[in-house]
Each structure stands twice: as structure tokens, then as C-alpha cells.
Amino acid sequence: xxxxxxxxxxxxxxxxxIIYVFxxxxxxxxxxxxxKMSRFEDxxxxxxxxxxxRPTKSRTEPTHPLxxxxxxxxxxxxxxxxxxxxxxxxxFVSQKHLIIWFEQGEWYLEDxxxxxxxxxxxxxxxxxxxxxxxxxxxxxxxxxxxxT
Numbered sequence: 624x625x626x627x628x629x630x631x632x633x634x635x636x637x638x639x640x641i642i643y644v645f646x647x648x649x650x651x652x653x654x655x656x657x658x659k660m661s662r663f664e665d666x667x668x669x670x671x672x673x674x675x676x677r678p679t680k681s682r683t684e685p686t687h688p689l690x691x692x693x694x695x696x697x698x699x700x701x702x703x704x705x706x707x708x709x710x711x712x713x714x715f716v717s718q719k720h721l722i723i724w725f726e727q728g729e730w731y732l733e734d735x736x737x738x739x740x741x742x743x744x745x746x747x748x749x750x751x752x753x754x755x756x757x758x759x760x761x762x763x764x765x766x767x768x769x770x771t
Contacts, residue, residue: 624738633701636743642660642674649651654710655705655706659708660771670695672725672771673694673771674723674754674769674770674771675692675693675697676692676701676709676760676767676768676769676770677693677761678691678765678766678767679766679768681765681766682764682766684769685713685765687713690761690767692710693709693767695708695709695725698705698723698724698725699722699723700735701716701721701722701723702716702717702718702721703716703717703718704718705739706718707719711762711765713761716763716765717737717738719735719764720734720735720737721733721734721735722735730753730754731753731768732754732760733748734749737762738763739763741760741761742760742761743758743760743761744758744759745759745761756769756770756771757769
């Protein structure tokens with residue numbers, strides 16, 4: 624066996640492993656997407672209220688582009704983790720930063736123990752708060768307007 628055939632054999636195994644890792648990664652992404660969408664297919668939130676968060680002028684410039692609007696159907700966990708309902712990929716956003724949910728005719732917001740905290744209308748929150756339309760929610764340096 625020559626050096627070239629040995630290197631060729633090793634590289635073929637390496638590329639095979641890379642292809643399998645890529646396939647597993649794609650399957651995982653599809654699974655997470657289906658898992659997230661499956662909660663919309665059952666009728667558990669069909670009659671739930673809908674709200675949204677709209678990014679507005681902030682103190683800091685986001686390093687990743689933000690959507691024009693983030694819709695909330697009944698409940699949404701917001702954070703940097705791919706498992707969150709609303710993903711904001713910024714360094715100062717915790718993995719699971721906050722949760723917003725609808726209960727008994729009111730929208731609530733609670734910080735989930737994030738390192739940098741959450742503010743509503745400029746006041747840092749320590750407990751759950753009731754949200755009103757046009758409240759400004761600050762996550763680190765980013766501001767979002769709550770809309771119903």
C-alpha cells in the first residue's frame with residue numbers, strides 16, 4: 624500500500640463521516656421545525672389570542688438582522704436558544720430570556736432569570752407583569768413594542 628492510497632482511503636472515510644454528520648444535522652433541524660409547528664396544528668391554540676413584538680429604535684445596534692414582527696400565539700419563550708419560540712441571536716440575550724403568555728384576558732411577561740434582565744417601559748422587572756398594548760420591552764439594548 625502506497626502513501627497516496629493510504630491518504631486516499633483516510634480521506635474517503637473522513638468525507639463519509641462529514642456527509643453523515645451533515646445528514647444528521649439536517650434531520651435534526653427538520654425534527655425541531657416539525658416539533659415547533661406541531662403545536663399550531665392541534666386545536667389547543669386555535670382560539671388563543673394573538674400578539675406581536677415589533678423591533679423599534681434601540682440603544683444598541685443588533686449584530687444579526689431582526690424580523691419586522693414576531694408573532695405570539697398564546698405563549699412564547701424568547702431567547703437565544705434554538706428551542707425558543709422566538710429566537711434573538713444576540714450575545715446579551717440569555718438562552719431562555721423571558722416568557723410572554725395570555726391568560727384570563729391579560730398578557731403577561733416574566734423574566735426567566737436572565738443575566739441582563741428585562742425592562743418594560745424603562746423599569747426593570749423582577750416578577751411577572753401585565754402587558755398593555757404599546758408597552759416597550761427592553762432585552763439588553765434591544766427594544767420591542769408589544770402589540771395586540
